[in-house]
Amino acid sequence: MFRKLPGDEARNLVSTTPDTAVVFRPAVVRTPAIVTLVIWLSRLVAGLIRLVVRHPVAVAVPVAFGVIWTLYGWRLALVMAGFLPSAGLSWLLLDRASFLRLVGWPLLAFARWFWVYRRHWQPVMVVTGLGRHIRGHDYLPSLVGVECDGWADRVSVKMLNGQAVTDWADRIEHLAHGFGAPSCRVAIARAGRLVLTFPRRDPLAEPLPARPVPEVASVGPVEIGRCEDGTPLRLKVHGTHVLIAGATGAGKGSYLWSTIRGLLPAMRAGLVQVWALDPKRMELSFGRALFGARYAADPKECADLLDEAVSVMQKRADRFAGLQRSHTPTPGDPFVLVLVDEVAFLTAYQPDKHLRQRITAALATLTTQGRAVGVGIMAALQDPRKEVMNIRNLFPDKIALRLDESEQVDMVLGDGARDRGALADHISPVPELGAGVGYVRLETSPDPVRVRAAYVSDADISSMVAEFAGVGR
Known part of the structure; x- marks a missing residue:
């Protein structure tokens, strides 16, 4: 019938009857609930800190709204909720560059991080072969952060230990299609870190008129x-x-x-x-x-x-x-x-x-x-x-x-x-x-x-x- 064999002895078992079922049950170590709770809380706190550091603008807006609601009531919170868009629009019209730099692009980066890259990170990494599934665990490159500007997303990535830049460079078309971009470029930030550039639009689609003749004589650039x-x-x-x-x-x-x-x-x-x-x-x-x-x-x-x-x-x-x-x-x-x-x-x-x-x-x-x-x-x-x-x-x-x-x-x-x-x-x-x-x-x-x-x-x-x-x- 059935026998329980400890450890790795199951692989040394030789059966002469084809209908013998070999069941291997590894030893179970019971972890105290307090240890599991501490690990879970520490990961939650670390994740919140990373979220605040990487996306301060996106976090500050709902937090400020919640603080005003708690301290001054829902009426003032609603007034502020209506005031902020009009203030942002006025800022955008008066100084577009500073608004985009301080508010617009950080908010877009948070939205792209949450809805595009974080959402599809695991399946894209696994399908492209940049992630590994070993003994029931997924080992994935880390999505460090996302930055946006007027034409592209720049995704910072921490590679897995043992990976090379060519592993990513050989898969640029897979990455581009996986994240819905027309193309992808790979650049080295530092050892173990890459920056993936995903264009959202083509700023060079229109022909450029001839540059003005310089007023000052110079040999360049x-x-x-x-x-x-x-x-x-x-x-x-x-x-x-x-x-x-x-x-x-x-x-x-x-x-x-x-x-x-x-x-x-x-x-x-x-x-x-x-x-x-x-x-x-x-x-x-x-x-x-x-x-x-x-x-x-x-x-x-x-x-x-x-x-x-x-x-x-x-x-x-x-x-x-x-x-x-x-x-x-x-x-x-x-x-x-x-x-x-x-x-x-x-x-x-x-x-x-x-x-x-x-x-x-x-x-x-x-x-x-x-x-x-x-x-x-x-x-x-x-x-x-x-x-x-x-x-x-x-x-x-x-x-x-x-x-x-x-x-x-x-x-x-x-x-x-x-x-x-x-x-x-x-x-x-x-x-x-x-x-x-x-x-x-x-x-x-x-x-x-x-x-x-x-x-x-x-x-x-x-x-x-x-x-x-x-x-x-």
């Missing part, structure tokens, strides 16, 4: 558009090299012309020279008068212009040796920005092998030695494969616009960029929605940032030429 968080996109061009990759119609010209537009006053002041290589003869030729004699379209002319840039770089290096380690733009030694549109035609598709070798050697020399002496490269291309552009790793700052394949994202921005949320292959091909939208990965930060460059129209370029023609002579 140049404002060329807007970041996803609403801050201006300022691109550093002096002291670095920039690679822009994107499919046809992705908006590479917006980055080139916005950069030129931001440097026009410095060009007039003699602090910047823009040298333009335009093998397609379509993009940069529209503003050819801005570049003067430093414009080339024929492949041989492009090679000659690059060789001239190398010569300028080497002469400066000889003069600066032992005297200075960085470049300060002056009219005598201006910052030289070499713009190369469709660089792949010059480095891979050019039928003349000798020209290909000259151009590739010149670009490699400039990207490895030009920064310190004030010679920078901004190159644009469609195909980021290594056999097309084998010196792409020599560009510290990279921009990925709409790309055809997911593998190309890491080719441009570096390994792991797509796993961190740089979904350049998901950018809309519709010009009004996706032209100029891309992801920037700077030398100073491994996390890609979603941005959109302003659109510089033909009329804008014509006005630039009319006002600044001849500054590049």
